[in-house]
Amino acid sequence: MTNYILSQRDFRPDLLEKIKEIAPNYRFETDTSKVDWQKVKITIGWQKDWQPLLEKNQNLAWIQSLSAGVDTLPLDTFQKRGILLSNASGIHTRSITEHLLACLLMDVRDFPKAIYNQQKQIWDKSNLHYSYLGEQKIVIVGTGQIGQTLAYSLQSLGAQAVGINTSGHSVNNFAKTASIDHLAREVADADYVINILPLTEKTYHLYNRDFFVAMNSEAAFLNVGRGASVETAALTEALQNCHIRQAYLDVLEEEPLASDHPLWTMENCFITPHIAGMTPHFQNAFMDIFLANLESFVKDGSLVKNQVKLSAGY
Structure with missing residues (x-):
């Protein structure tokens, strides 16, 4: 047959x-x-x-x-x-890693503000956010293949990553790891929080209002995992109220994002249309x-x- x-x-x-x-x-x-x-x-x-x-x-x-x-x-x-x-x-490990590196390097030189100013024909060097990537605390939530590859790549740029996984078990390329139960503690002083988790019952709306309040208000949040891990309304509120400084979103709870959603026009939100994994x-x-x-x-x-x-x- x-x-x-x-x-x-x-x-x-x-x-x-x-x-x-x-x-x-x-x-x-x-x-x-x-x-x-x-x-x-x-x-x-x-x-x-x-x-x-x-x-x-x-x-x-x-x-x-x-x-x-x-x-x-x-x-x-x-x-x-x-x-x-x-x-x-x-398959998508290298592509997503390079996408995240692009976001991080863009952020430490404040390219989002430069892009925003260019669209409005504004020459403005005041109030720029700039730093060395190697001096930042970078929390990677998800220590699988992508997380490990990103952590390894960050090492070459002088940066050390903290990995978050289910049990807190140690993983290659991370300076330290912690259990997801300690996520709020680790993000309290983090400069960058990167989500690479799959979507499960436990990770649905993991990033909610309480999470964003717990984050360092000068930090950036990056999501290349799953859109529904983030409560969109809570993230929008956090950006509007400056509970966090910046967001880089490649995945969203609603795709495509509604054309009238406030995230589109917010200066501190950078959106890509689910392209990080394009390989x-x-x-x-x-x-x-x-x-x-x-x-x-x-x-x-x-x-x-x-x-x-x-x-x-x-």
Whole structure:
């Protein structure tokens, strides 16, 4: 029986040929009109209109996510059905690290104010915020691959990072680590707080009004994790009332952000449209994960890279 690999996107012919070599009894397809829903065993990515796979299909066994975050997927259903899930964690590490470094370096030279002034044709050197990056306390919330790579990169710029994770266990490249239970204590004197956490029940609205009040009022908050980890109304209020100095937001609770939302026009808020993870050579990097998993799955039904623990959500 021929099984299908239903993919949310197409890939280069040379990569499709590698899939065929590993799994000759599988047919790769992106067009659902050409798919027998009953015979789809693997998907690359997931779409809401693929619901027939959960309603009619008893053959579906493995979903390979195109992204690192899987919080938008029906994880409970996958778990009940015994469907394996793997993510694309690690692919976006370099891109997100460089995005964050750009934000940090921009901030220590106060480029946001220069951009704001240029738009208004104002030549103004007064009241600039400037500092050395190496003299700042940088708290990175999330000590996975991206957090570790960012911490390593910061070392080369003379900066030491404090890492926040579930238990406070030590992690390479961080000057120190602390438990998430001590987050408020660590951010009280931090100059930068960077969120790289996945979205789970525990991290939903982690960054709320109490959090921003606990932050150093001269600090900047950066979010490249998940938008819903931040309570947008609380962040907006914190920026308006100067409870924090600046925000750099690549992800937001509502995407796209409503055109009339006050965050768009605030001088102390810098927004990018969820681009931190955009990665050159994505297909090659993604296939390094997928092909290794495909070979293992065809052999014995197991995955060897990035399997998601469904009960935890990451």
